[in-house]
Amino acid sequence: MNDTLPPVIVGAGPAGICAAKTLVAAGLRPIVIDEGFRAGGQIYRRPFVDDGRSATDLYGSEAAKATRLHREFDGLLPSIDYMPQALVWNIAGNELHLMADGKHHQIGFQNLILSTGATDRILPFPGWTLPGVYTLGAAQTALKVQGCTIGRNVVFLGSGPLLYLVAWQYVKAGGNVAAVLDTAPFSAKLNLLSAFRFDPRLVLIGMSYAARLVSRGVKIRYNVRPTRVDGSQYVEGLSFKSGTKVHSIACDAIAYGFALRPETQLADLSGCTFRFDDRDRTWLPVTDEAGRTSSQGVYLAGDGSGIAGADAAEISGELAALALIQDSGTTVDPGRMSALVKARRRKAGLRDILEKAFPFPDNWFDQIPGYTKLCRCEEVTVSTVIDTINGGELRELNRLKALSRSGMGRCQGRMCSAAMAEVLSATQHLKLADIGRLRAQAPVKPLPLLLQEGGS
């Protein structure tokens, strides 16, 4: 084995940037591979062209962190090998397969830090595939990166800290917010009081969004369940249940989601052991507190190893890099490592409380009609999925995928795997932990069929 292979980092969000900085400080020259045009990840993503907005306009209360990370990464450029707009689509043994500039590349590695981030966690309801319905993250990206709102009059729906943040960002940018519809009861928000001891600044900022929305006349409703999107070609309104009553509200766009889900496909392909996490209702790669996995030389950082937010991603990025350096036989400052581990634990404590304040909705599928599309790629309905489960007495997710085609489309289950798991567990009265998890498949995202050889 070649002893001089450089460490590789996949993903250039807050975790990847901090990992790169730490490796460079130790005298290493990492390869940083990122799908984005510019480093920053989703949260600190930068517009393609300057549109006159300041960092505060773009990143709000997190502007200073965004600016610092962008500056740090730009400063690292002479000391790293940076591959933007590059998709790692497979890990085979100790080799990464990627597409960059329309060409195929293979990169061998001994040490790999995966900081692959997260996507919106989604559940289906009637009409969710209509033009004008987007994820909360999409609504935020449209505004932050492209300076657009997803419609003229937008309903914000679901659960999670993004719900109030993005609604406020839309109001501030001059968009009209028709309503904020929280699927959680108001009482859930009282949990935020116990988050004060972990991060009073964050809690105050978070609560201020709701207050500012109300002061601008935006209606906030709690304990809501959407019944359908109104309209046949595009969004014309939203019907929803609040208590026992059904209401309709006019709007031309809907932004919705239920917090985030980690992107774990590459960790899976690298052979990492997974465990079921009750709080996040999903399978996560097993790591130690520094981000070491069960796969030799593979480290995880950021939301891709479990949703914990951008500040925790910075901490875990540095920790994973220090673990890598330590495992390569170089001494690291033990005080620094234990301080980072402690800081990471505090962030995890905060995350426990946020999950209670912005909970995943219970019994979602009790009120979802069978004709609802569960899988938007292959257009498989909820009733087809339930019939497939009952007909085959299925008890395992990969069988359900094989027989129903749900989860088999282009998104590889990113948008439907949470729904598949909830339906299978409810239909068969099994625990989520007992129905398995969708295996990652290469390529993790679609590739053009003709890829030129680009070298190693």
Added chain:
Amino acid sequence: MSAHHSRSQFQRHFRRDEAHVPFSIDGIAYSGRRGDTVLVAIMSATDRLRLSEFTAEPRAGFCLIGACQDCFVTLACGRRVRACTTPLEAQMAFVTRERGNE
């Protein structure tokens, strides 16, 4: 179904005065702005990206970060691109199935 969908879904709040970038959908001329993704250019001019393969229902993307793969569009040369992560280039010519192009 008409190929003209003059109702714009997205609303621009910034970069309104950027240089115009011409493109077309089924031969009809539109213009985006410098710095647009393909998705933002199309959705700021019309209200859909494509028709779904199974039910021919309109689709317009979903996640905008390259994860859901819902926003692919087809260029006249036959190449498919993911609209949310592809920068708009002048003279891009998109084709849809709306006028029997496929």
